[in-house]
Amino acid sequence: xxxxxxxxxxxxxxxxxxxxxxxxxxxxxxxxxxxxxxxxxxxxxxxxxxxxxxxxxxxxxxxxxxxxxxxxxxxxxxxxxxxxxxxxxxxxxxxxxxxxxxxxxxxxxxxxxxxxxxxxxxxxxxxxxxxxxxxxxxxxxxxxxxxxxxxxxxxxxxxxxxxxxxxxxxxxxxxxxxxxxxxxxxxxxxxxxxxxxxxxxxxxxxxxxxxxxxxxxxxxxxxxxxxxxxxxxxxxxxxxxxxxxxxxxx
Amino acid sequence: xxxxxxxxxxxxxxxxxxxxxxxxxxxxxxxxxxxxxxxxxxxxxxxxxxxxxxxxxxxxxxxxxxxxxxxxxxxxxxxxxxxxxxxxxxxxxxxxxxxxxxxxxxxxxxxxxxxxxxxxxxxxxxxxxxxxxxxxxxxxxxxxxxxxxxxxxxxxxxxxxxxxxxxxxxxxxxxxxxxxxxxxxxxxxxxxxxxxxxxxxxxxxxxxxxxxxxxxxxxxxxxxxxxxxxxxxxxxxxxxxxxxxxxxxxxxxxxxxxxxxxxxxxxxxxxxxxxxxxxxxxxxxxxxxxxxxxxxxxxxxxxxxxxxxx
Numbered sequence: 001x002x003x004x005x006x007x008x009x010x011x012x013x014x015x016x017x018x019x020x021x022x023x024x025x026x027x028x029x030x031x032x033x034x035x036x037x038x039x040x041x042x043x044x045x046x047x048x049x050x051x052x053x054x055x056x057x058x059x060x061x062x063x064x065x066x067x068x069x070x071x072x073x074x075x076x077x078x079x080x081x082x083x084x085x086x087x088x089x090x091x092x093x094x095x096x097x098x099x100x101x102x103x104x105x106x107x108x109x110x111x112x113x114x115x116x117x118x119x120x121x122x123x124x125x126x127x128x129x130x131x132x133x134x135x136x137x138x139x140x141x142x143x144x145x146x147x148x149x150x151x152x153x154x155x156x157x158x159x160x161x162x163x164x165x166x167x168x169x170x171x172x173x174x175x176x177x178x179x180x181x182x183x184x185x186x187x188x189x190x191x192x193x194x195x196x197x198x199x200x201x202x203x204x205x206x207x208x209x210x211x212x213x214x215x216x217x218x219x220x221x222x223x224x225x226x227x228x229x230x231x232x233x234x235x236x237x238x239x240x241x242x243x244x245x246x247x248x249x250x
Numbered sequence: 251x252x253x254x255x256x257x258x259x260x261x262x263x264x265x266x267x268x269x270x271x272x273x274x275x276x277x278x279x280x281x282x283x284x285x286x287x288x289x290x291x292x293x294x295x296x297x298x299x300x301x302x303x304x305x306x307x308x309x310x311x312x313x314x315x316x317x318x319x320x321x322x323x324x325x326x327x328x329x330x331x332x333x334x335x336x337x338x339x340x341x342x343x344x345x346x347x348x349x350x351x352x353x354x355x356x357x358x359x360x361x362x363x364x365x366x367x368x369x370x371x372x373x374x375x376x377x378x379x380x381x382x383x384x385x386x387x388x389x390x391x392x393x394x395x396x397x398x399x400x401x402x403x404x405x406x407x408x409x410x411x412x413x414x415x416x417x418x419x420x421x422x423x424x425x426x427x428x429x430x431x432x433x434x435x436x437x438x439x440x441x442x443x444x445x446x447x448x449x450x451x452x453x454x455x456x457x458x459x460x461x462x463x464x465x466x467x468x469x470x471x472x473x474x475x476x477x478x479x480x481x482x483x484x485x486x487x488x489x490x491x492x493x494x495x496x497x498x499x500x501x502x503x504x505x506x507x508x509x510x511x512x513x514x515x516x517x518x519x520x521x522x523x524x525x526x527x528x529x530x531x532x533x534x535x536x537x538x539x540x541x542x543x544x545x546x547x548x549x550x551x552x553x554x555x556x557x558x559x560x
Contacts, residue, residue, distance in 0.1 A: 144335050148337070242339035
């Protein structure tokens, strides 16, 4: 077992213990809490908030993946080629819009709560996945796509049997980026009353309680690192399995 | 039989293939030779409609290729390309089984066919069936590429510079294998190459292309003896007598008699026999066939065979 893996498992174990029983770690945060402020977040369960945070990210990223991959497939087909520039600029707009602005604009339409956060995360997650899917689908070795046509595969057979499987590691890299961005951005959702780990940070900021801020930040940070590493590992395995190991390492 | 009639391809202002007509008889090996940009690959790719012709038509066994959907047409025609184009995420067995799978063969039949082809290409099925393409050597990948093209037992095999990426030793072996397989199945082969040597070696007929036009379509002997244009002569190069010698076998010049020294095989080419005469300084070589001495071949006869046919 490599040292890296040991450290990651350790971080995961610590995170789980902390979420289930935060009081165990009270001694660590005690020096940060001033004037008899509560040491551990006490306005709700940290575990609930974390699960809700993850759920929002999961929903937003899943939707973004479906839409972005679908769009990228459409614009790389012969009939969709002319929409390539349009869809690219649409996804770019999603990315350049600050998430706070999206939240502010979405609240009047969708009200306070989870819905505007989902919209912001969804829009924000589109671009990395879209760009990576485009790269994956257009960067295939020409001899392979040529052979697939020459064998007599129809367009959809080429897509499903050759293009998507070969592009999968690159697509997944996009999903990984998008997920990590969403994990961080979701904390902002708490400003419009979405139940995410941002609540902990905001509560800490409002009451000048560094212990709260640190707890929220640490949980989000640990989640991001663990998920990033986990998805990277899946990507590497996929790259090897699709026989592109040589290409990836070269 | 492939009947190409007035086939033309125009891209914008450029005519890539210009009214080419030629007929490839069943069981022939037609080698299309030309420099890059001569339109030879485009001509090949119009046969299985990877490129749609601007005008003209292709008949296969009398049937217009446009009368069936392109993907169905391609499943009936083997296609092998330079750099093999194997699917990197599929095993060797799955790669070879691609077209049979598309045609809906059942699993047992596909697996039997895969093993048969691996055997034919001297790759042990038990050892190679489940390997990934990147675990093979270049020569093995190329063989799997040709095996894949032959998987659905096509009557016609199109090959685009199939041996271009191989080193000379492996290429010679691959060429011999291809000729053996062609004889065995009597497959009609259309092969594109820039190498006149390869064309003369493999082709039963050679089509020379330049600037989109078909300059000459004839047997290798004819091309060597009577190149239609200066360009064809230039492609053949200066060592025409030796190329001519390489086309015939020692068996065709055997005379009764005995000669000294190591014998040469009756199946060797005249070129090899002549080279051996010169190298060993002998005027005649004994000829053996299956271990039996069957006569001799003389240097004078070999030299005469190298002269320009009248």
